Amino acid sequence: MSLELLPQYIEKVDELLAADLPVNELISEIEHNLLPEHMAILLEAFPLKSRLIIWQQLSSEYQQNIFLEMKNESRQMLLDSMDDDSCLPLFDKLDANSLLELTEHLSDRFIEYAISQMTVKQRSHFKKAQDYSESEAGHWQSFDENKIPEKLKVSAAKKICAKNRAPLSEVIYIIDTESKLLGEIAINRLLTLNDETLLTDVIYQEVQYLEATKDIEEAADAVILSGKSALPIIDENGCLTGRLDLDSAYQYKEQLKDNQLFQSAGLSDEEDLFSSVWLSSKNRAIWLGINLLTAFLASWFIGLFEETLQQVVALAVLMPVVASMGGISGSQTLTLIIRGLALGQITDANRQAIVKKELKVGAINGILWATVIGIITFYWFANPLLSVTICIAILGNILIASLSGVWVPWLLNKFNIDPALSGAVILTTVTDIFGFIAFLGCGTLLLL
Incomplete structure (x- = not known):
């Protein structure tokens, strides 16, 4: 039942924060009605500044329970924004299993503090679990056996x-x-x-x-x-x-399934909706680079038939690069938004903020990979105007892909169409059409 209340609570909190009104009474009501795992989802639906305002209104015990339910990246954003005195109570009296779930992404000072606050029995359990690697059952065992x-x-x-x-x-x-x-x-x-x-x-x-x-x-x-x-x-x-x-x-x-879904799009399942632009760009740039290799491989095969093509052979050879880069960039945003919609994190109130963030990520990756592709194109074809053409097309297509990655699943969801099933098809069509129009249009203006 508490999960059904989540979207309306997100909208109410956003309205109060936008009007610069106090949220303490509403947060008390939310704390009473939402389970910690649902409150963690609610917090992750807000930018960091708003998230901290909400966080400060929560009771210390409830804060710890929410902290344990957050994604790793969301936890780290919270820890980075607070001083140690505010962070340390989150690690008081944790049991071994709870600390084990946190250790991979925590700094040593927090781990050492958490261990010092454990009971002797829990400290022994934690040490025993640490004797095994994360791929072994012993690392994840619970110690409440009868x-x-x-x-x-x-x-x-x-x-x-x-x-x-x-x-x-x-x-x-x-x-x-x-x-x-x-x-x-x-x-x-x-x-x-x-x-x-x-x-x-x-x-x-x-x-x-x-x-x-x-x-x-x-x-x-x-x-x-x-x-x-x-x-x-x-x-x-x-x-x-x-x-x-x-x-x-x-x-x-379930975690394994989520990992596979997000890895297929070049994302981490721990990525926060409002993680830093640079961190999101870095996470996605690697997979865009991998995708670039496969795109150029396809272009190389088309280039084998270069002698049979006419004046615009270079445009035909490079077309798959433009389409592919837009497709992978859009699918990354699409996957993140579909998860947010499924969890009720995305509403009319925060959609614009998400669009702005995704456009910034798209701009950074667009400029980066447009430059890389432009340089490769120049050395391949020795034609500076062709390099400029493909740079413009790549940057424009990645920006359109970022925008479409937010709006396509949002609109499909509004019309009660499952974005997980049809979103990728529509997004790929959008990026392909725009990519080809931008590339061939610029080519017509600059090369012919």
């Missing part, structure tokens, strides 16, 4: 389960004095047993488990296909170290 020594009676096991039962638990694990996994007992079965029965007399020993060094993707699949809510994780000595539950497995699979 484990009970084999020598106890059923009555003691019942008390322990009632007091310390972890989420998504359907079994308890039985261990020996060295913490080696001996077997498991279903909690439903445990409740029906006589209190005086020894656990060793009733444990089920054929346990499906995961080795801590197992690839995390394979481990997640194993949990999902197991039919159980979690699988125990053991180390090389057979000792129980933790478990991987269904929630974590599905989260990993």
Whole structure:
């Protein structure tokens, strides 16, 4: 239900901020009604200046919960904009799993502070998880497993389960004095047993488990296909170290799917809607460069038939470069906007700000790659006017692609057409048509 309130809250907050009115009462209402993960989405729908105003109105406990739900780039933008005294409370009393999710993108001073604020038990869990690489199941295990020594009676096991039962638990694990996994007992079965029965007399020993060094993707699949809510994780000595539950497995699979979607467009799934222009430009420039190589390869093959073409052979050879650069630039923006629409982050209120940001990114990458392509064209054909022609066409097409990447999915969404299915087709058509008109039009004016 709270997610349904998100778009209207974004609009209300934006209206108050635009009118320079206080937002504290509205933020209190939002804090009461939105889950932390939804509040993180709301914050990411605003430029940094507005985001900080909203952030300052939130309670410290709620701030920490939101911080854990943010994308890495959004967290870093927040940390960079505040002094250490304001940042440190965000790392108070974190558990091992929460800190593990943050460590890759945190500076050492924050990690060291977070570790110093942990309990001894959580510090031990964190150290244990750090013994494994990020590709191994042991790095991502949770340490809330239900484990009970084999020598106890059923009555003691019942008390322990009632007091310390972890989420998504359907079994308890039985261990020996060295913490080696001996077997498991279903909690439903445990409740029906006589209190005086020894656990060793009733444990089920054929346990499906995961080795801590197992690839995390394979481990997640194993949990999902197991039919159980979690699988125990053991180390090389057979000792129980933790478990991987269904929630974590599905989260990993969803994250993997998002990564693949954004990587296909040359983006990071962690990119913030309002990340810095230079950072966005850098992230996308690499993939534009890779795309340029494939575009010139296509042009080289067309150039093999140069002798059979007439006066405008150079224009025909270079046409795929113009179309391809516009297409990849537009698809990057398109992917980012589709995600924002799906999460309810993009509204009438912030659309113009997003358009301005994307145009700036397009201008930077347009100038960069128009220059690179112009130089290559000059050395290839030794024609300065042809180089100017393609520079103008590349810059114009990337700018149009950036603009179309925002407006095409927005308009499709307004007409209740799924932009994820049809957006790429329409955007490619727009960039191809504009690219060819700009290139051939400039060529006609400057070369003929």
